[in-house]
Amino acid sequence: MRYAQLRAFHHVAVAGGFSRAAEALHLTQPAVSDQVRQLEESYDILLFDRSRKQVRLTEAGEDLLRITLRMFEAENEAAEFLTEARSLRTGHLRIMADAPHHLLHILAAFRDRYPGIRISLSTGNSDQVVAALRAYEADVGVMGGMPEVSGLTGAVLDASPIVAFVARSSPLAARSDLALRDLSSLPLVLREEGSKTRAKLLAAAEAEGFSLSPAIEAEGREAVREIVAAGGGVGFVSMAEFGADARLRPIPLRPEAGLMMEEAVVCLDQRRDVRLIRAFMELAGVG
Known part of the structure; x- marks a missing residue:
């Protein structure tokens, strides 16, 4: 196993293709392909699935990438130490x-x-x-x-409470607060799965014995904000993240909900x- 072969494999895996890896390494694409092929042949292992237009890592390739990520990270650390980047x-x-x-x-x-x-x-x-x-x-x-x-x-x-928010024109804008159970009858605009705000809200409802589901699901905080501003329903965010938006009004959730976002x-x-x-x-x- 040669360093150049591992380096070629690593760059192809990270870049997602032989052409981009060749550009990063200042080599020709055939040279990079040859180094990877020699590595695979030397150890009788398939590192990339080349059956499709897009180069994909095999399971063995993914395992090797986890190792080379650490290897080249250590190399970068050494380079930083030996150059002005260390300061x-x-x-x-x-x-x-x-x-x-x-x-x-x-x-x-x-x-x-x-x-x-x-x-x-x-x-x-x-x-x-x-x-x-x-x-x-x-x-x-x-x-x-x-x-x-x-x-x-x-x-x-830091930490701040999760609040609901609605369009200023919404009838709900006059509410001083909302109970968690109130939300079950309202059109909710929730972020995509993976959002901590969403996860905390749904978990709190489940703990109270009922479920919540989105009327609209949107990817990203700004998308939720725009949908709510247009009258699409009720959104949720930590108070620290609410910011200034004259189109929207925050509504506190009652303290018993205990919804805090760290x-x-x-x-x-x-x-x-x-x-x-x-x-x-x-x-x-x-x-």
């Missing part, structure tokens, strides 16, 4: 958050301290954040509470000592 003068931090506003004070402090670091921010629900971290597509995640899964470390940033900042356990990630987590209060 965090350069680099790229990828963050995925379910609600970016929870990060604003941390981002400002991080930019002040490390102005040379490029930051990219994407959004997704809690399940998507966990998946992105595990796939090494994000370095840091912000999500609704600490996940009940192994392999992640982090800390809670926001946590997390990273993979095995990557917590990567310098860039550690610097961000320390600013977020994660030791």
